[in-house]
Amino acid sequence: MRFDVNGVSVDAEPRPGQSARTLLRETGHVEVKKGCDAGDCGACSVLLDGEPTHSCIIPAMRLEGRAVTTAAGLAPGDDLHPVQEALAAGFGFQCGFCTPGMSVTASTLTADDLDDLDRRMKGNLCRCTGYRPIREAIRSSVLGPVRETGASAETGASAAAEGSAAAGACGSACAGHAGDDVASGPVAEDGRVGSSAVPEAARRIVQGREPFTFDEPVPGGPPLVLRVVTSPHAHARVRSIDTRAALAIPGVVAVLTHEDVPDLRYSTGRHEHRTDDPDDTRMLDDVVRHVGQRVVAVVGETAEAADAGCRAVRVEYDVLPAVFDAEEARLPGATLLHPDRTPEERVMEAGRNVVAGFHTGHGGDIDAALAASPTTVTGEWTSSRVTHAALETHGAVGWLDDDGRLVIRSSTQVPFLVRNELAHILEVSPDRIRVYATRVGGGFGGKQELFTEDLTALAVLKLGRPVAYEFSRTDQFVRASLRHPMRVRVTLGSAADGVLTAMKIDVLSDTGAYGNHAIGVLFHSCAESTTLYRVPVKWIDAEAVYTNNPPSGAFRGYGLGQVVFGVESALDALAVELDMDPFDLRRINAVREGDPLHPDEDEKYEEDLIWGSYGLDQCLDLAQDALARGNGVDAPPGWLVGEGMAASMIATMAPRGHIAHTTATLRPDGTYLLRVGTAEFGNGTSTVHRQIAATVLDAAPERLELWAADTDAVRHDTGAFASAGTVVAGKALFGACTVLRRRMVEIATELAGGDAGITPPLSEGMDVEFVASGVRVGATVVSWARIIAAAPADFRDGDGLVADGAEFGDLRSLAFNVHAARVAVDPETGTVKVLQSIQSADAGVVINPAQCRGQIEGGVAQALGGALYEEVLVEDGVVQNPVFRTYRVPQFADVPDTEVYFAETDDSLGPFGAKSMSESPYNPVGAAIGNAVSRAVGRRGYTLPFSRDRVWRLAGGA
Numbered sequence: 001m002r003f004d005v006n007g008v009s010v011d012a013e014p015r016p017g018q019s020a021r022t023l024l025r026e027t028g029h030v031e032v033k034k035g036c037d038a039g040d041c042g043a044c045s046v047l048l049d050g051e052p053t054h055s056c057i058i059p060a061m062r063l064e065g066r067a068v069t070t071a072a073g074l075a076p077g078d079d080l081h082p083v084q085e086a087l088a089a090g091f092g093f094q095c096g097f098c099t100p101g102m103s104v105t106a107s108t109l110t111a112d113d114l115d116d117l118d119r120r121m122k123g124n125l126c127r128c129t130g131y132r133p134i135r136e137a138i139r140s141s142v143l144g145p146v147r148e149t150g151a152s153a154e155t156g157a158s159a160a161a162e163g164s165a166a167a168g169a170c171g172s173a174c175a176g177h178a179g180d181d182v183a184s185g186p187v188a189e190d191g192r193v194g195s196s197a198v199p200e201a202a203r204r205i206v207q208g209r210e211p212f213t214f215d216e217p218v219p220g221g222p223p224l225v226l227r228v229v230t231s232p233h234a235h236a237r238v239r240s241i242d243t244r245a246a247l248a249i250p251g252v253v254a255v256l257t258h259e260d261v262p263d264l265r266y267s268t269g270r271h272e273h274r275t276d277d278p279d280d281t282r283m284l285d286d287v288v289r290h291v292g293q294r295v296v297a298v299v300g301e302t303a304e305a306a307d308a309g310c311r312a313v314r315v316e317y318d319v320l321p322a323v324f325d326a327e328e329a330r331l332p333g334a335t336l337l338h339p340d341r342t343p344e345e346r347v348m349e350a351g352r353n354v355v356a357g358f359h360t361g362h363g364g365d366i367d368a369a370l371a372a373s374p375t376t377v378t379g380e381w382t383s384s385r386v387t388h389a390a391l392e393t394h395g396a397v398g399w400l401d402d403d404g405r406l407v408i409r410s411s412t413q414v415p416f417l418v419r420n421e422l423a424h425i426l427e428v429s430p431d432r433i434r435v436y437a438t439r440v441g442g443g444f445g446g447k448q449e450l451f452t453e454d455l456t457a458l459a460v461l462k463l464g465r466p467v468a469y470e471f472s473r474t475d476q477f478v479r480a481s482l483r484h485p486m487r488v489r490v491t492l493g494s495a496a497d498g499v500l501t502a503m504k505i506d507v508l509s510d511t512g513a514y515g516n517h518a519i520g521v522l523f524h525s526c527a528e529s530t531t532l533y534r535v536p537v538k539w540i541d542a543e544a545v546y547t548n549n550p551p552s553g554a555f556r557g558y559g560l561g562q563v564v565f566g567v568e569s570a571l572d573a574l575a576v577e578l579d580m581d582p583f584d585l586r587r588i589n590a591v592r593e594g595d596p597l598h599p600d601e602d603e604k605y606e607e608d609l610i611w612g613s614y615g616l617d618q619c620l621d622l623a624q625d626a627l628a629r630g631n632g633v634d635a636p637p638g639w640l641v642g643e644g645m646a647a648s649m650i651a652t653m654a655p656r657g658h659i660a661h662t663t664a665t666l667r668p669d670g671t672y673l674l675r676v677g678t679a680e681f682g683n684g685t686s687t688v689h690r691q692i693a694a695t696v697l698d699a700a701p702e703r704l705e706l707w708a709a710d711t712d713a714v715r716h717d718t719g720a721f722a723s724a725g726t727v728v729a730g731k732a733l734f735g736a737c738t739v740l741r742r743r744m745v746e747i748a749t750e751l752a753g754g755d756a757g758i759t760p761p762l763s764e765g766m767d768v769e770f771v772a773s774g775v776r777v778g779a780t781v782v783s784w785a786r787i788i789a790a791a792p793a794d795f796r797d798g799d800g801l802v803a804d805g806a807e808f809g810d811l812r813s814l815a816f817n818v819h820a821a822r823v824a825v826d827p828e829t830g831t832v833k834v835l836q837s838i839q840s841a842d843a844g845v846v847i848n849p850a851q852c853r854g855q856i857e858g859g860v861a862q863a864l865g866g867a868l869y870e871e872v873l874v875e876d877g878v879v880q881n882p883v884f885r886t887y888r889v890p891q892f893a894d895v896p897d898t899e900v901y902f903a904e905t906d907d908s909l910g911p912f913g914a915k916s917m918s919e920s921p922y923n924p925v926g927a928a929i930g931n932a933v934s935r936a937v938g939r940r941g942y943t944l945p946f947s948r949d950r951v952w953r954l955a956g957g958a
Contacts, residue, residue, distance in 0.1 A: 006073025031208020251305025373493025392441020481553025525559025612813030642936025677717020736805030
């Protein structure tokens with residue numbers, strides 16, 4: 001059949017049952033993305049005869065004779081459509097995976113659609129941005145670049161400006177309300193630190209031309225397709241596998257079972273120290289421990305052949321007893337998931353399904369301290385499973401290069417850790433494996449796992465041909481990791497004036513069938529959430545247990561959000577009991593700069609924390625002032641209104657070392673090659689790294705080339721998690737660029753006849769200047785080529801002058817966030833509407849204000865989903881809502897604009913005084929929303945999310 005794509009005629013022969021999305025991608029239009037293949041997310045949106053359409057649910061046959069327009073064809077040539085221009089310039093994306101589809105739908109809107117924007121855009125989901133910059137981009141593209149005139153935006157912006165002046169704590173980098181252009185920071189002309197430099201890839205992203213994992217050709221031709229047969233049982237032993245029928249299907253190349261994989265156990269969770277996670281997973285196992293666990297891998301010439309092969313495999317099981325309740329799982333006599341594990345293998349008590357636990361505290365007898373306290377509050381708070389909902393699913397494609405090395409291109413946050421573990425599993429030297437990531441379509445901790453790379457690598461090595469393995473959206477729900485559901489019991493004691501006297505915490509974490517991240521999440525969740533407050537007597541009991549539920553894993557905040565929900569809710573209950581302002585209760589009890597952070601020798605997991613800076617006091621003031629000002633948004637008549645707040649603290653990187661090696665190379669033409677290991681998945685590190693280099697090297701952005709997320713690029717990088725992209729990799733790059741600058745100035749000074757030992761400044765102040773053609777020393781300009789030619793051999797790398805940088809994460813600073821909210825509750829339906837959302841953040845010196853604001857807004861939006869809507873429902877180990885249609889990812893209409901305020905701090909550890917700010921915005925939101933809802937209805941809520949049915953009951957509906 002024939003159809004047009006972006007004005008060009010295409011001849012194609014669709015296969016039976018094929019969708020328009022896959023056909024378009026096969027014809028080279030990889031700007032059409034796969035997010036769900038169910039018509040729910042909009043990543044695949046195209047214009048079909050001018051109408052926005054989800055191409056994943058259109059049969060390919062229906063394209064015949066029709067005109068398709070993709071994001072790459074909305075404007076002639078390399079030009080951008082006005083909405084694409086606005087999205088690119090206005091930070092209307094982060095990871096960018098949803099952006100091509102978003103721009104396609106938005107391109108059809110007119111001024112008449114703006115009042116109905118939430119409905120018109122509801123079919124396009126964004127997990128990263130929080131929608132505010134997208135909404136602004138659409139409005140500005142339709143109306144022109146003018147500020148919004150709605151009452152809420154106008155009031156919020158002006159009030160924010162007044163409030164920041166009054167508080168004396170909100171610098172020029174603060175962001176007020178949507179439409180507050182000045183507050184977003186100046187748009188960078190030179191890309192230096194402190195300006196809102198637009199990401200270098202912005203124009204490519206809005207057109208869909210920036211490649212993601214499956215968007216680039218594979219050497220050796222189209223890859224084979226890998227699919228898996230999964231377990232229908234929560235716990236069973238494989239009795240037999242019959243693969244004969246599958247192997248007889250035309251196009252099936254191989255069928256792999258547990259007999260074909262290494263007899264070795266490892267963890268899908270990846271950390272700098274591989275022993276941080278229990279080795280309890282086998283590539284394909286003869287015992288399955290959760291519904292959806294992979295049992296057989298089928299490799300086919302096409303997806304259709306591989307799927308047919310999977311259907312033809314026959315597996316017989318001996319079903320085993322299963323346990324789904326975390327409390328029951330740790331009781332003596334409960335069914336053991338991993339009976340062969342021992343305490344020496346990082347399992348605390350294998351006989352009780354306990355992966356890890358600790359029981360520690362300080363100050364004496366906790367029960368006696370609570371009994372002696374004039375006021376006590378106690379409660380049990382629970383949080384649900386949440387999926388990361390990154391629009392790009394897990395996936396990997398692999399092949400052998402010309403030297404026979406295994407190459408894996410993966411949607412990973414941790415390419416070096418993946419490479420090292422593949423080498424361990426496959427018994428191959430690490431230098432025989434290359435792992436790299438293109439741009440990654442969202443991570444949020446979920447891609448700190450090894451879910452697809454292992455089977456892909458094994459299949460490539462066995463078959464000698466390229467192989468691709470890509471998760472479906474349902475796979476993401478049933479086989480990828482979810483946020484750890486936790487039960488958190490909190491008891492607080494206080495004096496009459498609100499001073500805390502005792503804190504008792506009991507945490508139970510359900511890690512599911514495997515222990516990936518169970519240990520780290522358990523320790524981290526209890527650490528900063530309780531260390532935030534000065535309490536003379538404290539005791540923590542915490543355990544993580546195996547169950548036959550889907551596996552839990554790393555998720556934004558790494559467990560803090562769950563325990564913060566309990567602690568901050570208990571503090572709010574205490575404030576109500578004492579009739580005290582909740583902000584004042586935090587001021588009285590929160591740690592202050594200089595306080596000891598290690599009151600007990602048993603808490604050595606926090607011994608590397610230092611006071612690099614302190615901004616909690618400012619954050620409390622900024623949030624409280626903004627809440628007091630309001631924003632002019634009223635509740636609907638008859639709805640109940642409540643205000644809530646919560647605070648959180650987080651270390652600026654992972655404990656026990658987070659390593660990054662970098663290099664910076666001057667080339668003869670005056671351009672620089674920057675090499676880092678960190679992956680870009682919407683965290684903004686690629687932009688921040690360019691800004692750091694531009695500032696240190698006095699270089700325009702167009703002179704900087706960045707090579708990132710590739711194990712061939714640098715010696716090692718732990719990875720982009722724990723918000724380490726700025727404070728670890730960024731600091732390492734700062735070091736490399738600083739050394740390179742010093743070498744250039746020393747050589748140029750010597751060549752110009754000056755003092756060879758001169759130390760260059762990072763700002764003006766001496767008669768040395770970096771100009772377009774070289775380094776000016778006095779009146780002499782020494783060219784880049786001369787500098788390189790005169791460099792000692794050990795400073796040279798090919799035809800360039802090179803310098804290395806490294807950071808090892810030996811010390812960690814602390815960052816703070818405060819969230820405040822005003823909500824309205826409809827007691828008749830349980831509906832919650834967020835009237836005002838505020839977050840103040842202690843981010844140190846903000847390297848890119850608009851980008852950092854976006855990270856906070858996106859973290860808040862994701863947390864609002866977890867606070868109000870999102871819950872992976874599991875019954876007897878089976879996920880009941882494994883698609884976006886039944887799992888509520890927040891849409892345009894669900895997310896209010898969040899007012900963002902930055903404290904003025906300058907951190908002693910971070911580059912240019914910066915702190916991390918990708919994970920932490922998530923952590924206080926659920927508690928703040930819960931506290932606001934509880935105050936609105938006059939009864940305390942104890943379960944996340946505060947869904948309509950729960951809130952209806954809470955408000956007296958049952």
